[in-house]
Amino acid sequence: MKQLVKIIVFMTVCILGISVLPWAASVPVIRVDAKNKTGKDIGVELGRLIIDRFPDIAKSVDSYLESYSSQDRFNYIVRRRLDAVRSSVDRRYRDEVDGMASLLVSSDRNKIGDGVLSSDEFWFFQLIPDIGRESSCSGFGVFGECSASGGPIVGRNMDWFTTEALRGIQAITVYEYEKNVLVNIGFAGYAAVVTGFNNRGLFAAHLDSPMGLPYPDPPQRMHSAVFEIRKALETEGSISRAASLMRRQRYPFSHNVLLADTRDVQVLEQVRGEPGRLRSAYSPVRIDISWDKPCQIAVVNFFALRGYWNHVTETCRWRRFEVLAVFDRYHKAYPGDVMKIMLDTKTVCYDSIFRDRTVQSMVFTPEDRKLYLYTVPVSGVHPPNPVMEEVKDLIP
Structure with missing residues (x-):
């Protein structure tokens, strides 16, 4: 019987890319x-x-x-x-x-x-x-009839410039307040949030979206996007309320925020100097790109909503997400399917979803607050077959 269990676990790891082993990811x-x-x-x-x-x-x-x-x-x-x-x-x-x-x-x-x-x-x-900007992240989400559970599944890759020193202090910080819990996925000593979620199932991740606009100079009083994300995670439980809090501020750089809650996955597209706009899976997109994928959404480092000009030519990862977004009511997604997408290394034109500079790749399911995480080794060299491991017991 024990041998049968081991075989089932091994097959699950190989087929779905999930680690269901009893230990957590190596990140502290x-x-x-x-x-x-x-x-x-x-x-x-x-x-x-x-x-x-x-x-x-x-x-x-x-x-x-x-x-x-x-x-x-x-x-x-x-x-x-x-x-x-x-x-x-x-x-x-x-x-x-x-x-x-x-x-x-x-x-x-x-x-x-x-x-x-x-x-x-x-x-x-x-x-x-x-104030300095980091860029080149991506995300993908499925929900509703495209999800096997009916609940959202969201994936996120963080592609920062790092060094051995920074990779060596990767950590998850869990803040336990009286009523709320914040899980901050990033680096030890980093109080702002580039990726995180709370005990109510709200998930948020920051992505740069360069538009070629110069930094405000002389500088004006601008809000920190990554500290506003933290505030939203500490006070809100839904996409709409989190977006309402963040969209009204003025920020130094244009950026996207990938948002998921227990019902949906959306993207807050925040152009510098303008109120942010929420993009859903059903929003009309720019005429130079396409997205006809019900109950699925993707985000890379540009604004996709119709009405924004084409400020970048990098659409390689977007096109790859579009190819991989194959889910519907008959072919439903499991967390392992989204993991495969986020760990996809196929090059389209000159880029891939999972990159050499990917620092962290993760999948989160808001309904049960489960986090599956891959972190790059300190060496900065990915193993031949990266695997996301479930990080257990983050929410008390």
Whole structure:
């Protein structure tokens, strides 16, 4: 009997790309008790937990910043952009970052590559998507009659420039509040959210969408997209309410937010300087692309809604998603099917969905709050057959 169980498990892994083995993904889970605590208290506790797991985290972040930016560019961004965005971050989040900084920061000199962190360097790390930008992510979702369970299944690839130092501090941070739980999938010490979900099944992921517009200069007071995503996950439980919160703010860069709840998957397309617009699986798209896929939706690094101009020529991954979106009432999707899509390496024109620079690839099912996750090894070299593993017990 035991041998039969082993065979079934092995076949499930091979066929669906799912790891149902009793251990979680190798990425560490940092759990912080945020009940009745101030932002500063949360930050200090989180800082202690992080140092215990990553003793050299300050050196790791500094090393990443050195690879990410020249000193001159860093100085310019700090001088011209940092405060304009940092000042808009909610006080409790600023206090949390400063609480972590009280343990991680040991220099008042902004010198990247010196092995230590200053306060500005630590904040630069927090706000990279808002002041420096990272790009090239993608996502896919199915729901309704296209889903075997009837509930949404959402996939997300994060394709950031990373270094060995940054890959070495990949982590999941779980904030346990009085009533809400936030799961932040990213890096240790990173308080903003590029990918996350909550105990109510709301999922959100940030994707850059460059439009060729220059950064506002002189800088205006702009909101941080990644901290607004965190706020939405800590306060809302549905796509509509999360989008309503985020769409009315002003942001430095245009971007997409992939959103899923227990009923649907949609994309908030947020053009800089304009109110965000929600795109559903049934929204009309630009005339230079096509999407006739009921109960399925895809997102890459451009705006797809009709009315936006063609600001990019990169449609390779979009076209591949369109080919792979084959689900309907007779051919329903399971989580393993979406995993296969997100791990797809077939090159269309010059690009693929799963890339050499993919850092994290995941599938989330909002109804049961299950997360399946692949994280790139510290070496940065993907194994021949990447597998997503279920990360269990994230929601108490």
